[in-house]
Amino acid sequence: MPDAPTDRPERADAARNRRAILRATEELLARHRPEQISMEQVAAAAGVGKGTVFHRFGSRMGLMEALMAERALALTEAVTTGPPPLGPGAPPRERLLAFLDAIVDVVARNKGLMAALGHAASTAPKPDVDPTEDPRTAHPVYGFWHGHIADLLAAHRPGLDAETQAHLLLAGLQSRSVLRLLEQGEGERVAAAVHTLAEALLTAP
Amino acid sequence: MPDAPTDRPERADAARNRRAILRATEELLARHRPEQISMEQVAAAAGVGKGTVFHRFGSRMGLMEALMAERALALTEAVTTGPPPLGPGAPPRERLLAFLDAIVDVVARNKGLMAALGHAASTAPKPDVDPTEDPRTAHPVYGFWHGHIADLLAAHRPGLDAETQAHLLLAGLQSRSVLRLLEQGEGERVAAAVHTLAEALLTAP
DNA sequence: ATCAAACTGGACCGCCGGTCAAGTTGACTC
DNA sequence: GAGTCAACTTGACCGGCGGTCCAGTTTGAT
Known part of the structure; x- marks a missing residue:
């Protein structure tokens, strides 16, 4: 419109x-x-x-979020309306692995922004409003990524605590250490490790 | 002395x-x-x-680090000189799982401190000195935890990129989302998920 | 008792995130 | 083209913070 x-x-x-x-x-x-x-x-x-x-x-946070949303837009579209294996159609296992690769790629190309986002939760202007704030409200892009991973995990291995596992898998991308690896050009190594980890989770009992 | x-x-x-x-x-x-x-x-x-x-x-960072080191001291000692399965003697697999449980426990009892630590890398007083700073210098407690996990991983599965996997496993504990889960009393759930993830990594191809 | 080094405290500095009231401008109507 | 008005812009301003500095105090060894 x-x-x-x-x-x-x-x-x-x-x-x-x-x-x-x-x-x-x-x-x-x-x-x-x-x-x-x-x-x-x-x-x-x-x-x-x-x-x-x-x-x-x-606020500072709002600015960083807006920028992140812009940067992640292409991935969001590829996932919701694009062709397999990222988009709908491929089996969950392949979609998940492709999605994780894509996320590592986006993050690697936006390390500074990721770091800034992680750093933006300071000097809260909110008067109070804080009974352990809503997980989905905070950082829409994260919410989308997390939801997608959790869905795919649940589809492929119903027994799993998909919500928590999705948080653990995504956590790497907010961590200072991993961000530093990416800064040093070790992007492939990180992608491979995430891949290995996810495959282990999908395969093993 | x-x-x-x-x-x-x-x-x-x-x-x-x-x-x-x-x-x-x-x-x-x-x-x-x-x-x-x-x-x-x-x-x-x-x-x-x-x-x-x-x-x-x-600096703010130094204060938080000192406090964290104090809080983590018991775990450090248990690992280096305590009885198995945490201390030396048990097979790597059991040591690793026990260690991860212990870390989740320490973190759960110090969520505020973990959050503060993650938040303390602001307003750097360093004039420059920053060619992607040394991984080991930053945050000694993290360095110890990471090294221990990497060693155990490498001992049990030599093929793995133990360094990177250790970062990924530890990353969960710096992530806002997981910290929030811990705040909501979901500690057991997080511990179980970390356990599952580590076991998958140790068991699968 | 003496004294140098270690330690203390709080005024001070520069800066930052965020607010606000007053002025400006774009879009739409006639 | 003139008029209207809400959306928009601006930069001075505010409270407060991390960190520095140094004059003065305390400690402990001699």
Whole structure:
């Protein structure tokens, strides 16, 4: 629905600024360590005021999430509507292995962003609202990945605690150590290890 | 070497304050979310000046590491000099499973601290010094755990990329999602899942 | 009693995430 | 083209934090 005249899509300058901010964030992320990128820097690099950044993305966390969602979009589409083995149609085992490979790939190409995301849960502006917050609300991309893995695991081996196993498999990609391996160009090694681990889980009793 | 008269062990008041600071940190960690505990609060709760905290521990990260090392000491000793299956003597497979159980236990009893540790790599005071920093230097407790797991894995299944697999197995314990499971009292579930995963890895091709 | 080194504490610095009120601009109507 | 108004932009501002610094205090050996 590109042209819906009634429901206020987005003003032209707003869209331009949103893109500029995301681009600037990408660029900073590529050049500097994520924890030393400030929102002021992002704003300056994008050529907008700091207030604009917060107006558009709400918080540091929101900005990182938006960027991550953009980066993960292709994978999301490949999984939901693309051809096998990633998309629907292939047997769960092959879909899972292909999906894990794809995730390692996305993460490897966005290590800085992953690190920044893991680092963005600071200085909570929320007054309270925190009875161990909802797993699905936090970080939509993670929610989608986790749900997909859990579904495939459950389909292939019903006896498993698929939810927890999915968390364990995904955990590697948030871990500092593994992110560091990826930074050192050991992406293939990590992919192979994840592969081995998943296959073991799918095969063994 | 508890009494070495020549090498300046530690002054009495310094030792007293160090303990007070660690105690205060524990207490704050137990009552508040880790990301909203400031060093000033720690100092105030310990009844010392902020300067003292930084003098003793160098930085937020150093404080958290020291506390973690203290909490992990019992496990370290059990592994190096205790009775099987944790200590030396049992076959690698049993040692590994016992060790993983023990780690989940330690982590479950120190979730706040784990979260704080993961969160402490901010505002790096280092001027530069950062060609993808040394894996072993960062967080001694992690280094020990990782090394032990890798050794046991390698002993039981020489074909494996034990280093990477050890990182993947440990990653779960730094992940927000799994930490949240532990907070919700699902410790047994996590332990069982880790167990299953490790057994699969040890058993399968 | 003396003294140097170790230790202490809190004022101070620079910076950061986030807010807000006032001004600006784009889109739509007539 | 003029008018209208809500969406949007902005940067000064706020509270607070991590970390530094050094004048003053304490310790323990001599």
